[in-house]
Amino acid sequence: MARLHAPDRTEDTVAAFRAWCAADPAHAAAFEHMTLVWDVAGGLHAERAALASPPLPPPPVRPVVSRRLVLAGLGGGLVLAAGGIGFWRQAGAAVYSTAVGEQRRLTLADGTRVILDTDSEIRVRLDDKTRRVALTRGRASFTTAATDPRPFEVEAGGRHVQVQPGATQLDIRRDADDVTVTLVNGGARVDDLPGGVASVTLAGGQQLVAAPTGTQVKQPDVADATAWQGGRAVFRDDTLAAAVAEMNRYSAVKLAVAPEVAGLRVSGTYRVGDNAAFARSVGTLLTLRVVGQGQRLTLSR
Structure with a gap:
């Protein structure tokens, strides 16, 4: 068909x-x-x-x-x-959220591009030394700025994702205490994991699922995992x-x-x-x- x-x-x-x-x-x-x-x-x-x-x-x-x-x-x-889903909006340090059924695209002050999924919220804090984002609910995609040397960290449900320097694209979803990190490209380390796991370093194309019952690393179909962005x-x-x-x-x-x-x-x-x-x-x-x-x-x- x-x-x-x-x-x-x-x-x-x-x-x-x-x-x-x-x-x-x-x-x-x-x-x-x-x-x-x-x-x-x-x-x-x-x-x-x-x-x-x-x-x-x-x-x-x-x-x-x-x-x-x-x-x-x-x-x-x-x-x-049919059609696209919007445009990039410039943004500084603040709280950004979406309603049910809405997707939002924005660019942080450091040049990092963000896509927020339905019913999602992030809190952003950028200073001279670090770039920190908290995913309080929902799902977000991050494409970090390649030229910014400051560490980039995302906290979601008590898990901390440390993004390696350079351009990195990753997708993070939080469902209550379950956190899923899909690394499209680049490198990242996930800390403070359940089940006695201190940290896991991900390569491009890998996905980490952290739940109260334990931690799993998978090799998903990245196109499927990021289809929500379209x-x-x-x-x-x-x-x-x-x-x-x-x-x-x-x-x-x-x-x-x-x-x-x-x-x-x-x-x-x-x-x-x-x-x-x-x-x-x-x-x-x-x-x-x-x-x-x-x-x-x-x-x-």
Whole structure:
């Protein structure tokens, strides 16, 4: 489905698709089902016109991530976001936060670029000797200034991330006492870890998860781990309950899952902030009932 709608589609792709459909009646039936999922989630035709329109200049306010769903699918599905999510804003030492469903981009006085995720807050203090940031809630991405020699430190949930000199890009998320540090590139050391671990030094592409029960170092798909910066959520064989919990972080319209379907598995990439489209797409694919009441949508058998 994604390949057929791609702008670089070739005749070879179309020929391969026709051969695949002819090879087994189940293939054509599966494609028809995915087409229904695509259409229920909003389709692509209206979005093509929007993408072809000249981009508007950024508004003089904090940017809110577009809620428009361009392409939805599960399994090998793909979601493309229409438009950008704002501009860099100059900022000094202060408190910066976002509301539910909002993403904000800013540049600190030292040149460090920050992306704040939904419902997040950081406290920044820059002085002559150090640069300190406290992530009090939510998630933030930091791209540190390469030419500033002062130490750069981020505190989150009692964990301290010491960024090595030079340009470094890292993503830090705090969920109560759980802290996840994803190092995209550069180097960093995480101190004050649970489970008797004094510190862990991360290399580019590694992810550290610190929870009260212990510390783990993983090698995630960095593109998936940082997809939120483009307004997307990526699920790979996650439970429906976990996917719903992540989608609920971005919307005032809350999703609920009946216990009998909470363990169903979900894979795909979705535009965050449009829980109604997510519910329609997942409901169609997994044959679920979607019942709305006020600002709540419930998924059940």
